[in-house]
Amino acid sequence: MAFPYQRNRRLRATEAIRDLVAEHHLLPTDFMVPLFLIEGERKKEEISSMPGYYRFSLDLLIEEVKDCYSLGLRSVLLFVKVAEELKDNEGAEALNDDGLMQRGIRAIKIAVPEMYVMSDVALDPYSSFGHDGIVVENEIVMGDMAVSHARAGADMVAPSDMMDGRIGYIRERLEDEGFKNTGIMSYSAKYASSFYGPFRDVLDSTPGFGDKKTYQMNIANSQEALSEVERDIEEGADIVMIKPGMPYLDVLRIVKDNFNVPIAVYQVSGEYAMIKAAAEKGWLPHDEVVLESLIAFKRAGATLIATYFAKDAVRLLKG
Ligand code: PBG
Numbered sequence: 001m002a003f004p005y006q007r008n009r010r011l012r013a014t015e016a017i018r019d020l021v022a023e024h025h026l027l028p029t030d031f032m033v034p035l036f037l038i039e040g041e042r043k044k045e046e047i048s049s050m051p052g053y054y055r056f057s058l059d060l061l062i063e064e065v066k067d068c069y070s071l072g073l074r075s076v077l078l079f080v081k082v083a084e085e086l087k088d089n090e091g092a093e094a095l096n097d098d099g100l101m102q103r104g105i106r107a108i109k110i111a112v113p114e115m116y117v118m119s120d121v122a123l124d125p126y127s128s129f130g131h132d133g134i135v136v137e138n139e140i141v142m143g144d145m146a147v148s149h150a151r152a153g154a155d156m157v158a159p160s161d162m163m164d165g166r167i168g169y170i171r172e173r174l175e176d177e178g179f180k181n182t183g184i185m186s187y188s189a190k191y192a193s194s195f196y197g198p199f200r201d202v203l204d205s206t207p208g209f210g211d212k213k214t215y216q217m218n219i220a221n222s223q224e225a226l227s228e229v230e231r232d233i234e235e236g237a238d239i240v241m242i243k244p245g246m247p248y249l250d251v252l253r254i255v256k257d258n259f260n261v262p263i264a265v266y267q268v269s270g271e272y273a274m275i276k277a278a279a280e281k282g283w284l285p286h287d288e289v290v291l292e293s294l295i296a297f298k299r300a301g302a303t304l305i306a307t308y309f310a311k312d313a314v315r316l317l318k319g
Contacts, residue, residue, distance in 0.1 A: 024298040028072030031310035037104045038081045049198035062111045071314045075116040082125045091123040094145045102152040109153040119149040122161040124205040132161035143173035156183035162215040168235035186237035189225035192216035195244045195270030225251045244268040249300040256301025264304040272308040
């Protein structure tokens with residue numbers, strides 16, 4: 001039926017009808033909150049390239065997790081900043097059952113047991129070279145690291161290193177050690193992106209040599225993401241992730257159209273920094289742009305969104 005009988009504007013006339021016919025909604029359970037843990041006490045350090053975002057010592061991190069929980073957020077994605085003297089090229093500290101990550105996981109699960117804890121599994125914060133893997137026996141270290149996190153109580157481990165075959169290996173090690181219910185969220189399609197800069201400042205993990213182009217995906221490719229995802233699902237990934245977010249919405253969409261597992265997307269540090277910087281200058285309206293960027297992920301097919309705006313978003317959604 002043609003105009004004037006069909007008028008698309010009828011369904012846009014008021015806020016009520018717009019909400020009633022909205023195809024997507026944002027919920028607190030859509031978000032994973034990335035958290036940065038540091039050694040010390042009563043420490044809350046603002047990250048200069050990520051205004052309004054902080055690194056916390058464990059005591060204050062627990063307060064932060066409680067706050068997130070009370071806002072309705074149900075999952076955190078934990079990263080640690082490792083002391084320089086503990087870094088080497090074997091990732092020894094990554095396997096320390098009493099390391100910062102392991103203590104962090106245990107403390108969160110004791111303080112807020114219902115919070116779903118995901119832990120980053122990669123060696124960049126532990127490596128003197130700032131790379132995600134090590135040259136020798138990488139899989140073994142990743143597997144042992146995942147087991148150590150599971151033992152500390154992690155609900156799900158999140159390998160972000162992009163080394164081939166590590167999902168299968170980690171799954172096998174978790175099964176062997178009796179952690180059959182510990183999940184794996186794989187950073188399946190993680191691009192060699194320039195949007196990670198602020199994050200590397202956070203953890204002091206800028207590569208000491210070279211770049212990550214031999215293991216992270218080529219920014220020019222999208223079909224290749226399908227083979228990465230397929231392999232990770234075959235190897236036992238429960239959730240697959242696309243990263244970064246906004247510049248890769250097309251990738252999110254094709255993965256959604258081709259697979260039936262939950263898909264996570266990571267709105268990375270550089271995306272956060274861009275929005276913050278433009279808002280600070282008065283060039284963009286902060287709250288509206290935040291919500292627009294997040295609904296775009298839902299539209300493109302994301303089940304879960306890792307975002308530094310998680311707390312802002314739930315506050316805004318509550319109105
Ligand atoms: C590395 C890792 C990175 C991020 C998460 N895990 C950076 C990198 O690959 O160098 C980036 C997250 C962000 O920029 O917010 N294991």
